[in-house]
Amino acid sequence: MKNSKITTGILSIAIATFTISCKDAKQDLNKDQENHSEMNHERTNEHQDADKKEMAMYTNQSGDAEIVLKDYFNLKDALVGDNNEKAKELGVTLAESFKNLDVSKYTDAQQTELKEIIEDAVEHAEHISDSDIKHQREHFKTLSKDVTDLVTITGTTNILYEQFCPMYDGGSTWLSMNKEVRNPYYGSSMLKCGKIQREIN
Incomplete structure (x- = not known):
């Protein structure tokens, strides 16, 4: 009986630790995804700005x-x-x-x-x-x-x-x-x- 209580206690601690670790990992993952999304957005904006500059340089509305x-x-x-x-x-x-x-x-x-x-x-x-x-x-x-x-x-x-x-x-x-x-x-x-x-x- 004593062993059973100890085993149950250890399992409870392990589950709690695992749950906390998962939550932390998920939060870290969400942060990484947000950062990655922001970086991609910045890169996309930079790429679009470069395209706009090139398009402005070669605008052909009047047969430039x-x-x-x-x-x-x-x-x-x-x-x-x-x-x-x-x-x-x-x-x-x-x-x-x-x-x-x-x-x-x-x-x-x-x-x-x-x-x-x-x-x-x-x-x-x-x-x-x-x-x-x-x-x-x-x-x-x-x-x-x-x-x-x-x-x-x-x-x-x-x-x-x-x-x-x-x-x-x-x-x-x-x-x-x-x-x-x-x-x-x-x-x-x-x-x-x-x-x-x-x-x-």
Whole structure:
């Protein structure tokens, strides 16, 4: 009988301790979940803020020229990466961005020039959308000149670098947002061939 009381007493203490431990663990778990939720919320907000900044930079409500630049740089990066299929997709995207460019806010003379640039650029972007990579790079050369001429009229909110490759087709230029040379005409075969020719801002 005495042993039975002792055993019952020990069991009662064990159950009480276990119950308290579980409650503490549950409280700790709830705190961890709240903290984790807050951290995720903060990360989500940071991510959304970054997206909003990028969207603000490339807003296209009136055919903003910055959208054309963004799509041009994406195309350039696809060629740098020797990615023929991605370049085809981006050729279509860039052609549409050029077509949507609103020229109404410019002078009559600028509008005339911009319309000529757009017509030529759309043609080259469309060729890129259905060509092999060698042919894409040939069209990219002229397209780069069109985009440079466009920026001369529209200006840009970013510092751009006109880069030059002396090896490709007697010398060819392209625009980049980075000082580091990444050659779209040769891709991985001569990735760093070229130099900064001038800064545009």
